Amino acid sequence: MYGSRYDRVPWGQRIYVRPGERLAREMQWRMRLRRTRVITLEEFQKQMELGEIEEFITCHLCGDTRQQPLFRPTGGKGKKISWSYRVVRCPACGFLYRNPNIRPERLGDLYAKNYSGFLTGNYAAGRQRRYRLTMDAFSPVFDQGHDGDGDRRLLDFGCGSGLFLELAEQRGFDAVGIDLSPDSVAEANRRLTRARAYYGVPEDVPEIAGGGFDVITLWSVLAHLPRPIQDFRTFRGLLGPGGVLLILTVNAASLQLKAYGSKWNGFTRNHLMFYSAETMPALLRRTGFAGVAFAPFYGDTVEAGTTRLPETMRRRLRRNVELADGGNMLRALAFADEEAIEKWGGGMKVRRLTGVSEPVG
Template sequence: MKLRTSPVISLDEYRSRVKLGAIEEFITCHMCGESRQQPLYEPSRTKKNGRTAWTYHVVRCPSCGFLYRNPNILPERLGDLYSQNYSTFLTGNYAANRQRRYQQAMDAFSPVFAEGGGRRLLDFGCGAGYFLELAEQRGFDACGVDLSPDSVKEANERLTSAAAHFGAPEDVPEIAAGGFDVITLWSVLAHLPRPVEDFRGFRDLLGPGGVLMILTVNAQSLLLKAYGSRWNGFTRNHLMFYSRETLPLLLRQAGFAGVAFEPFYGDTIEAGTTRLSARHSRRLKRGVDAGDGGNMMRALAFADEKAIERWGDGRPVHRVG
């Protein structure tokens, strides 16, 4: 109903309606280049004193269905969102169940993560190093990069053999050299203002047979449909929102060969600790399966045909090349 009743307007008309912030720019659809806009949501957060902490606009591309923030953050100002004690967030309540979620995703994409065997792994947006810690334990030759300097400092205090670096992959010679077997993006994809450029860079960093693992908020989420602008996937730092339909468009432009998805039912459902009855758990799973309605999306992107042959593991692979 929201899609049927929300008008599609030109970018010029949209610019006349929406205020541009100091570190923002108006953009067109990164997936297909469409300039028309379909305004849908206005997420916001209110402080305890009643003042608005932040607010932004989310539009849908009327051509390909991609959901994104517009105006968006200028790429050169992205670090502004993470410069002030971002590790406090990453290590607080947010981090309480992070490693359980990582374990569940790694299990879902077995055998990629079953045993590292010295294979090279890059965790892009490594935060405070919680996943790198697991990668160490599984025997990967692991490293990470992040835009939050305090998070990188905390990560290196936690790690033994792995190392976290501040900045972008091209800033670190041993990372820029490439040849990685695995790259991971844990809740990072929604933060990227220039995703096509970034994913072309990831493709270049992967060696033959390499894979890219993605966990991100799901634009097909049943919770988004239920809560609209109050959806918990709309956070202060999220810029773009993908689904099974739009992620392959990004991967095709970046030169990947294919992608496989695994449904996300929720941390407690998958851990067997949910308070839901068995009947309601089955009903939830059926609902998620019917329309890819999990609140998170889990995807494994294959760099080439060799990667599909090695790591496809019998699961359905959507070829994007």
């Protein structure tokens, strides 16, 4: 239908540059929602086997118990399936989540075995490029880690092998990290000079539990949290006055999800919950944040200027990302209080969490 011109476009970008594709995928999504039956939790439980580390849950954002089963992601090598789960939609608020989900006390089971093994080489270079691009999108929050009062304190929650902490060091932040993977923490501390990574949870580490952080970062962590309300209340308590929380996660409103369904690359073995710009504000509002701003994600190569797309396709991609979904990744900056909005919100479209959206500054 489109010809070889579009076949040469990388698949992740193709959906944003082919004429008419955005509208076709949105229609496809609406049809899927209309055709998929909403059932009670009891009906859903009868259809599912419960694994040893799993539990049935209801919507964490609004409490609705009804289930709309939409996807069954699977993964493995070749024809051998090594993991599979169900993703349901809350018919009340639209939140997507895995059900059955992982019991919080067993979350470490997903990361205990050499989880840092792939966090090296080309992967590491790509992740650090994405971190830099996201920091640029929320400038000037991350331009430098010190101000007139000294070094700004930063906590990287789910710090992995320290790829971001290394960048935070370079920008002058007084940085610490925490992670549930012991081998990742060991690798991070080998990498770092001033910053330090800790194994465990914030309340068990005195250097973190005292709070007073200027910045907390969640790099591809939010989708892994089985109790987001509890965790975000913790984050809010750890932030000092004027503090901000940076979130990078897969985007549950992505056109790629709407097009590829269970084969979407945001459905990975360890992902538990999936947020969009429509559902994330409910999480932040319930946990005491004052506002949130989103930055569109156009793709690493487009933002870095290394894409091979012709200029006409590049412009079309940016336009469709802005009109449709904000991109395949969701980038958000949450403001702890009005002081944070006044200090950092200038030039951003801040959505105050009383339901009012307005530019600041």
